[in-house]
Amino acid sequence: MTALEQLASIGNGFVQSVVDIATFVIDGFMAGFDGILQLYNALLDQQRYMDSMIASAASGTIDGFNVLAYIGAYRYLVGDPVFVYTYGLILIGITWTIYKLCYYIWQMIKGGFTGSTIIKSIFK
Amino acid sequence: MGIFQKMKNLRIYNPEFPNNRRNTIIYRVLFLIMAVVMVIRGCTWTAHAAAPLLTPEQEAAIQEIANNVNAAKTGQVIQFPGSKMTGTESNSWMKNIGTSAMSGLGALITAGQMASRVVMIHDAAEIARWQVQKASYDRYVEQFGENGEISQALMQQYGLANIPQDYPQTMYTKVTDFINDTVWIAGQITGFQMYQDPFEKFLRGEDEDIDLPIKVDTGAGPVLATQNQKADVRNWFQSNFRIQDGQYQLREQMWHEYYGKYINVWKTYDTIEDLIAAVPEAYRYAFQHLLGMSMESTVASEAFKKFLLNEYTPSTNEITYSDYIQWNDYPSIDETYDSNIQYQFQLTQRPYQALWKIKSTGVIYWSASSSLSGIQVTGSSIYEMGGSSTLTLTYNTSTQTWGNLYQGGVYAGGSLSGPNYEYIQTTHGFYDTNKAETVEANATNEELTYVPPKIEQYQPKISDASGNTTEARQYDPETETIKPITIDETSINLNPENDGWILPNPPELPSYIPATLTDPLTYTDPTAAPKEEPDPLTQDETNKGLLTRLGEIVAGIAGLPGAIVGALTQGLPGIDPAPLPEPSPLPEPSPVPPVPTGGGQPPPGGLPVVMTPSISNLFMLFWLILLAVMYLFIKALVFVGSIFAIPATTAIFNEYVMMGITFTRNQTIPGMGITIQGLLSWLGAFLITFAIYKALNKKVGRLDV
Incomplete structure (x- = not known):
């Protein structure tokens, strides 16, 4: 070569x-x-x-959906009053979470989109 | 100064409720709860206001009911349900029938037909009204269900203000009772007038033209037996009764272990009472009411013995009936609709009398006559207001025989009219069985032709614990198959003194066993009714309805964003990766432009879009993923909203777990009247409430700085 x-x-x-x-x-x-x-x-x-x-x-x-079956079983076991309470708590929690998310987003918009403001708004 | 600032100032100057952060949170929580309640109430009210109260069909039914009720109240319109006759025509038709009967044409009509018309004429107007009511009720049930209620406002709207709110139920009971009573009386009249010996007719099977009511104790009142039902009863008694050595025997079916099959056993009873007690209740009722006499007297009669011994010859003297008909409680015109006329009808023993008690607010013109010669009708014909009269019918027994009575019937009728009642025709027929000496000479003495009933095989059935019946089967060693067990139509004499049963000779009587003992009479054993397990889900329907409505509202609100987004995006397209190109040693000099090939509006969930890898497509893909995540988030919210609609189910439990759960839940705590299920449910609700309260209180206390 x-x-x-x-x-x-x-x-x-x-x-x-x-x-x-x-x-x-x-x-x-x-x-x-x-x-x-x-x-x-x-x-x-x-x-x-x-x-x-x-x-x-x-x-x-609820055929074919285990999630629904388990929720239905929970409703059957605990009865409607407790089920309504549970459902209400879940709804309140979800609503609260959405509110907090919107609140953080509003805070970010208000303070500008910098990394520090984002971090501060969430982990203040 | 704004309203909120005013409120704030008010709180500031309230020393018992200072304006601190804790109270602010309490205010906010209370305001939130109030707002939620107002929103829910608003949604509920809106749903009520928006939804139509009645469907057009229901509204038409209400209007029809109102028309019928008002017409019946005024008595102006009488129309038979299903008939095309108008009210006027109906009245005219009834008049014609009454006139025909009165003019002697009734003699050409068979007594049975006449008797049925007697009742029809007698109460035609009233029956028509009641039938209209019943039709109204049926229409109501069709639209609103048997337990439906008409609101007071609706009733006023349609002119039904004076009708009680439980009108359907009350009306149904009245109508049913009235019609049943009327039919019952019709049967009684028919039976008494038509047959000198109903037993004979019954045995001959020639009672097709009568509908004797059978009063089966089903709670529904007298019901009419069909010919098949009566034939079943007749055949059952002929097949299952006999007299052997002067003793009554009733056939039973027993399982013979040695022969491995069912055999017929003639069981001897010491007393008639024991034998009657062994007869199934349905047949006991049937026999009693078909023959118009009690089972005890029937069985004890010589005729029945002869019948069982196949020595029966018809005779009119053997079976006696009540001497007279007495209707002190004959159905009167309902005071609700016409209180002007009340009457009673009473037939007493000789001399034959028809006693009419008439009350009227006006003058009533009354006449009576009979079509049969020799019958004399006496009595005044015009009565003043509030008066009463006695109509007396007499006949000459030396010239009239029972046969004539049988052929022509004896009936007298009257018509009355008054200012407050347009027309009513009353006619009754009767005869006296005490005139048997005159009857006997004209009675038919032809021999009864005994027609053996059909031989039918009996297929035994096996009932399990849950009440399911299946055909009894046994193994056949010859064919090595399992075959249904059939009854061997042989008889056997049960002799308690012998160890074994005496093997029978060929059967003496043909056997007939109905398929089921309760079929012929529609008699239902109350103890055999299937037990309905209480459904724990329907214990509080009101709460359930409210909660369901609340869930629907929440689901609707939660589903609104999803519906909006879904309408905007119309679903996201599925994407398939483009087939990877063959590896080449050199990069593609001109890469394929990254254009999705699926078009702008791919069907949601349909064929996926093929997307080739590129930087721009990657950017688009990130954007699609962002959309998909948002979409999924919204769908999750919709799902949370629909969770409330998930019914309580036991799909994940097998039957044994369910038995345990049901047993535990249905245990009642002594002295408290509450089940374990109810106790645990409300106890859990209380505990959660308490936990929420404690958590909130703790949170508020922590914030109180």
Whole structure:
């Protein structure tokens, strides 16, 4: 192997390395893209599942939904008064959480979108 | 100064309630609770105001009921349900029938038909009114259910203000009682007038043209037996009674262990009372009311013995009936609708008398006659207001025979009219069985043709603990199959003195066993009624309804954002990754433009959009994920709102767990009148309330600096 051939081979190896790195980056990007796509589709699946569950809960048929079955069993066991209390507490908690979120967002908007204000508004 | 500042100042100057942070929080909590209550009440009121109170069908039914009730009250319109006749035509029709009867045409009508018309004529107007009421009630139940109620305001709106609120239930009871009583009387008249010997007709199976009521103790009053039911009763008695060696025997079916099959056993009873007690109750009722006499007297009669011994020959002397009909409590015109006329009808023993007691606010013109020659009707024809009269019918027994009475019937009728009642026709028929000496000479003495009842196989059934019946089966070793058990139609004499049963000869009597003993009479054993387990979910329907409505409101409010977002986004598109390109040693010189190929409006949940990897698509993907998360969050809120609609269910428990839970929940605490379920439920509610109170108090106390 002549020196030129060695240089060429080195050059080829360099090019090949560059190509490999580029391929690695592209493959990584595509894999990440695919993963995010999977996440997105999973979210959509969850939405569909949630739709089915909402429809079942509204119609009173709980076939095929363990979550609804367990909630129904809880309602059966504790009775309506306790169930209403529990439900009310959950609603209050959710409403309170949403209120706090909106409050923080308002605080952030009011104080500007800097990292420090965000951190301070949440962890003051 | 604003109102809030004024309130604040008021609190500042109240020394017992200083304006500190703790009190501020208390104010806020109270205000929040008040606001929630007001919102819920507002939503409820809005829902009430928006929802229609009545459907068009219900409104039409109410209007129809109002028309019928008002018409019945005034007596102006009488229309038979299902008839196309108008009220005037109905009245005219009734008049014609009455006139025909009075003019002698009634003699051409069979007594049975006449008798049925007697009642119809007699109370045609009243029956029509009641039937209108019943039709109204049926219409009401159709729209509002049996336990529905008409509000007082609605009743006033439709002119029903004077009708009590429990009108449907009350009306139904009255109508049912009246019609049943009327039908009962019709049957009595028919039976007494039509047949010199109903027993004979009964045995002949020739009683098709009568509908004798059977008073089965179902709580519904007398019911009419169909011909099939009567045939069942007749066949049952012919197949299951006999007299052997001068003793009554009743057939029973018993399982013979040795033969491995059911056999018929003729069981001997020492006394008639024991035998009667062994007869199924349904047949006891049927027999008693079909023959118009008690079971005891029937069984003890010679006719019945002869019947059982197949020695029966018809004779009119053997069975006697009540000497006269006495209706002191004959249904009177309901005072609610016409209080002008009250009457009683009473037939006494010879001389035949029809006593009419008439009260009227005006003059009533009254006449009576009979179509049968030899019958004399005496009595005044015009009565003053408030007067009463006695109408006497006599006939010459030397010229009239029972046969004539049988053919033509004896009836007398009258018509009365007055200023307060347009028309009423009263006619009654009767005869006296004490005239048996004249009857016998004309009675039919032809032999009864005994028609053996059909032989039917009896398929025994097995009932399990839960009341389910299945066919009894046994293993057949010859065919190695399981076959249904069939009754062997043989009889056996049960002799208690012998160890075994005497094997029978071929059956002496054909067997007939109804499929079920209670079928023929629609008699239902109250002890066999299925026990309905109390549903814990329906113990407080009012609360449940309110809570359900609250849940619907909450679900609706919670679902509003989701509905808005859903309408805006119309669903997010699903995305499929584009097929990865083949690895190439060199990067693509010109990458494919990252354009989604699905179009602008992909169907929600439909075919996914193919998205190729690119930086711009990645940005779009992040944006879609953000939207999807927000969408999912909103859907989660909607789901939380719909949680309240989830019914209490026991789907995750198997039957054994359910048995334990049900047993525990239904345990009643002695002396308190409350179940374990109720106690635990309200105890839990109290504990949670207390916990919330403590937590709130603790929180407020901590803030009180």
